[in-house]
Amino acid sequence: MDKFTTITGVAAPLKIMNVDTDMIIPKQYLKTIARTGLGKGLFAEMRYNEDGGENKDFVLNKPGYRHAQILVAEDNFGCGSSREHAPWALLDFGIRCVISTSFADIFFNNCFKNGILPIRVSPEDLAKLMDDADRGSNATITIDLENQEIRGPDGGTVKFDVDAFRKHCLMEGLDDIGLTMVKSKAIDTYEAKAANERPWL
Template sequence: MQKFTKLTGVAAPLPMVNIDTDMIIPKQFLKTIKRTGLGKNLFDEMRYDSDGKEKPDFVLNKPAYRKSQILVAGANFGCGSSREHAPWALLDFGIRCVISTSFADIFYNNCFKNGILPIKVSQEDLDKLFDDANRGANATITVDLEAQEIRGPDGGVVKFEIDPFRKKCLLEGLDDIGLTLQQASAIDSFESSQRTGQPWLYR
């Protein structure tokens, strides 16, 4: 998993509440188990019309936000079904950080497992960040995970809280497999001991 330390990029504003996982990546795109290739269908029904043409008014179709790495969104982001394809689609598009006042629990947990930083802030701070994000190409903000700060284009700072263990995992790029592999020597030692003491388990 890619480490998350400090990210500076254009923040795209999506001031909608209750953006569910079917809006993030519609059900017809869940046939794959690959984590790549889903970015082109991120927010598919909002980004494209029935003929597959881009809707020019949708934020990620606007020139200033096409390469956004940060998304500023309304409350209860990621609600709905518990599809891991939702963070996969965000990550494949290039979004590494989502900022909101609240997230659905399963989506929130899935973000950390896939190298995306979901940040919870107050409504007052979110309003400030929406103001920053609405500046188009000038909507560049910096997210510093180590310092737990979001720095706006005018020098304003928003502090945020995060679970220390999840912070450590993101800083070191450790997903569940990576955490397990850190115990590889202990696992090998156990298996060697078990193979000697209970050899019938390995026949």
């Protein structure tokens, strides 16, 4: 997966509590196991009208937010069923970071495994970041993973916590397969030794 170091860009404000995984990626998009192409289904029931046209009132359809890489969301983001398609859809759309006061555990873990940084902040800090996000293209936010801080357009800084191992994996672009491949030489050595010592296997 792509490395995550620092991202600077417009943040989209999603002022909805309890956004569940069915809202993030509705069930009709779950027929594929491919990680690409799901961006079109992200928040589909809110992004599109019944006739298939765009809902101009939805935040990601507004000109200033169409290419947002950061999402500022209300409490309990990613609740509901444990579908990994939810972070796949966010990533395919271009979202690399989601900021909220709380996340559902499975969604939270799936984000790290797919190159998305979920950041927990206090309600007070969320209110400030939501205000920044409301300003659209007139304000940009920087997510600095190495220093574990969010820098606002007016110079304000919000510190955040992140597990050291997960931070390492994001910064190095290592998913579960990547972590295994780091040990590929040791694995090859073991396999060669095992084949030599037990040729009947």
